[in-house]
Amino acid sequence: MEHHVYRPTEFELQIAVLYVIKNIRSIVDAQMISSCISSCLDANFFEVGDAAQKLSEADNITELKVEGKFGFSLTDKGEETVEYFYNSLPFSIREKLIFACEEINKKLKIEKQIVAEPVAIDDHTYMAHLEINESDMPMFKMDLTVGGYETARECCKIFKENSERIYQEIFRIMFEETDKGDEK
Numbered sequence: 001m002e003h004h005v006y007r008p009t010e011f012e013l014q015i016a017v018l019y020v021i022k023n024i025r026s027i028v029d030a031q032m033i034s035s036c037i038s039s040c041l042d043a044n045f046f047e048v049g050d051a052a053q054k055l056s057e058a059d060n061i062t063e064l065k066v067e068g069k070f071g072f073s074l075t076d077k078g079e080e081t082v083e084y085f086y087n088s089l090p091f092s093i094r095e096k097l098i099f100a101c102e103e104i105n106k107k108l109k110i111e112k113q114i115v116a117e118p119v120a121i122d123d124h125t126y127m128a129h130l131e132i133n134e135s136d137m138p139m140f141k142m143d144l145t146v147g148g149y150e151t152a153r154e155c156c157k158i159f160k161e162n163s164e165r166i167y168q169e170i171f172r173i174m175f176e177e178t179d180k181g182d183e184k
Contacts, residue, residue, distance in 0.1 A: 006093055007042040013051045014060075015089055016041060016097060018074065018082035021061060023101040026108045027071035036104060040096035116159040118152035121145065128155035132163055140167055 008016060020036045021028045034048040043051075052072065055061045060078035064071060074082065086094065115131035126149050132140040146152050159166060 005042040006040070006090065008089075008093075010051070011085075012089055012093075013037070013041070013043055013047060014055055015082065015085050016043075016093070017048060017051045017055060018060060018078055019086055019089065019094065019097055020101060021072050021074050022079070022082050023098060023105075024108075025105050027064070027066045027069055027073070029069065029071045032104055033072070036097065036100040039100045040093055114160055114163045116156035116163075118149055118156055119143070120149075124148075126152035128152045128159065130156070130159045130163075132167055140170075 016037050017033055020033050024032060024036070030045075030049060030052065033052065034045045037043055037048050038045070052061065055078065056063065056072075058077075059075055060081050061072045062075050064073055089097070113133050115129070115133065117129050118126050119129045120126055125145065125147060127143050127145045130140075130142045130144065131138060144155060146155055
């Protein structure tokens with residue numbers, strides 16, 4: 001059985017772009033919008049980009065830069081437009097878009113919980129800044145001076161992939177030492 005993906009009109013694609021921007025709880029970049037929409041609709045990156053450009057020209061969205069990342073935000077006019085016209089999208093497509101947005105929101109929340117970034121100390125020395133956050137509260141923070149940028153970058157990569165295990169191992173070592181001290 002052949003699976004068909006809904007081909008939106010130009011108007012529906014623009015409403016879908018607004019709908020995605022509205023439902024992702026973060027700065028929304030072009031790649032996020034495109035991957036979200038293309039998972040539900042027959043539209044490629046360039047078509048989505050063209051729709052975003054037209055929405056920007058019509059003052060429905062604005063481009064912004066936050067923490068070095070470029071993305072889009074709805075203007076007041078964009079909020080009104082999506083509220084008024086979101087029913088123009090078929091219900092099944094809205095449901096798929098909401099699911100795709102929630103998947104992105106989950107991923108963004110996890111990324112926010114685990115922070116790992118190389119930080120320059122001076123021209124030749126770097127550290128790996130490592131954090132685990134839960135409910136916007138820091139649970140674990142460590143700045144590990146490691147030498148060069150590549151080493152700091154590799155430490156960050158390892159931490160992101162193994163943060164829970166590293167956290168548990170540090171606790172195990174700390175309490176293992178405490179238990180040994182209690183035995184004396």
